[in-house]
Amino acid sequence: MSIKTEEMVLNMGPQHPSTHGVLRLELTLDGEIITKVVPHIGYLHRCFEKHCEVMTYPQVIPYTDRMDYLAAMGNELGYVIGVEKLLGIQVPERVEYIRVIMAELQRIASHLVAIGTYGADIGAFTPFLYCFRDRERILNLFEITCGARLLYNYIWIGGLSHDLHPDFVRLTKEFIREFKPNLKELNNLLTFNKIFIDRTANVGILPLETAINFGITGPMLRASGLKWDLRKDDTYSVYDKFDFEIPVGSGKMGTVGDSWDRYYVRVLEMEESIKIIEQAIAQLPDGDVTSAIPKKIKPPVGHIYSRVENPRGELGYFIVSDGSTSPFRVKVRAPSFVNLQIMDELCRGHLVADVIAILGSVDIVLGEVDR
Amino acid sequence: MKSFEEISELLKNNFSDIQFEFHPEAKFEPYILVPANKIDTVCLFLRDNNDLYFDSLINLSAVDDFNGNKIKDPQGNEIMQGGTMSIYYHLESIKFRHKLLVKVIVDRDNPSVNSVTSIWNCANWHEREAFDLFGINFNNHPDLRRILMPYDWEFGHPLKKDYQNPEFYQGMRVPY
Secondary structure, rough: OOOOOEEEEEOOOOOHHHOEOOEEEEEEOOOOEEEEEEEEOOOOOOOOOHHHOOOOHHHHHHHHHOOOOHHHHHHHHHHHHHHHHHOOOOOOOHHHHHHHHHHHHHHHHHHHHHHHHHHHHHOHHHHHHHHHHHHHHHHHHHHHHHHHOOOOOOOOOEOOOOOOOOOHHHHHHHHHHHHHHHHHHHHHHHHOHHHHHHHHHHOOOOOHHHHHHHOOOOOHHOOOOOOOOOOHHHOOHHHHHHOOOOOOOOOOOOOOOHHHHHOOOOOHHHHHHHHHHHHHHHHHHOOOOOOOOOOOOOOOOEEEEEEEEEOEEEEEEEEEEEEOOOOOEEEOHHHHHHHHHHHHHHHOHHHHHHHHHHOOOOOHOOOHHOO | OOOOHHHHHHHHHHOOOOOEEEEEOOOOOOOOEOOHHHHHHHHHHHHHOOOOOOEEEEEEEEEEEOEEEEEEOOOOEEEOOEEEEEEEEEEEOOOOOEEEEEEEEEEOOOOOOOOOOOOOOOOOHHHHHHHHHHEEEEOOOOOOOOOOOOOOOOOOOOOOOOOOOOOOOOOOOOOO
């Protein structure tokens, strides 16, 4: 005979170190087992979409930086590509190559934070410091390029704000050379650590069918076993010129689509990003990065949905133009916003401690969830 | 992979009673206009048809078209009466790699449309967002609450073009 005890409601957050920002999870518990999770968001809502209506098109770019503040280059890229399509601008080859280099460096930096904080969340503090040491070097590269470390306003409509620093190529090559052994070290330290695997393998399994129905994208979708990456499947910029693989989850330590798979896909993606950067630097063409920037930005009437593969998944901008100098409406399809919905599905039946392991593997940025 | 014309043809043949409007000429993205009361039926067909199989709803966005009559309210603020709002559904089939944009037009003064959450789970939060920021009612939605704004926000829906900021919220002055 089983005894039914009273359920308890527990609030995790809005201030909690493992929620990566201000997120409140309302957990309903039966003993220590989760029966329901209700995420409450909106604590960082800054009316981005309302702001856009009174900004001119270039003025929106710095606002996009502040959504996913760990992957600001990717945010700018998505918006700029959309406006360029509306305007019908062709940008110089050099600009495209630099954009790809920046977006991939940003992907590595973002994944390093994801991996580092994930380790820290479930008790491994040392890898966090190793990750931030490497990320720091990428931020230095961004700093010599455009002066900013996190929020760049670097990718402009039709071009870039600055050309590369004369030292950039040398420093990037140096970084890649030293980063490769660091990645191996990270794997030995965290990825194949017995305690880490015990905490994450077979926890929060996400079946592919569910993932697609919930609109999950990015590393989470790939960890569930689907080869789906917008860089290949709906290619943009010059990604079609590079040779790289799309890593997918294989259930190496447990089941396909578990937390460990989601973590490991990110590690593998960093290796692929390095490949892309190496190729892009080797082929980097000459040219002027500001030549195609239009004097007057006034797109024709119409609407467009432009999307890019951000470190967290598909980032989409739905831009409606009414023919004036400011957008009539900008709607952002933020990957974290959509991915966070799955929490209830993933956590049910797990222990309270696993909520942290699952949330870390979803890898959300609240700036983007709340906009 | 099906082209826009083939999808249009399939819809026309399967729903003889529904008045679709096809816009293949739209400049950047061709779209299909579906009557608001039929969107759930059409979406279910789009998802379950073996040749279409739109298994993923990428994005759902609402737009305030702001095309009614401008009038003054008793306080002298300019507000909009009449007009329409649009809802855009971006669909994609991961199996067949085709995309489709479906559009719905609703009345601006009393916006209401059937929910598609039972078809794609990810529509849940997208619809809550559209309800929160535009005031669009999604019938049969399992959990239609505010999502980005505070739950006790009683000053309307901020992304409407004629939205007025309140003077005070919980004793705090709002305009700065």
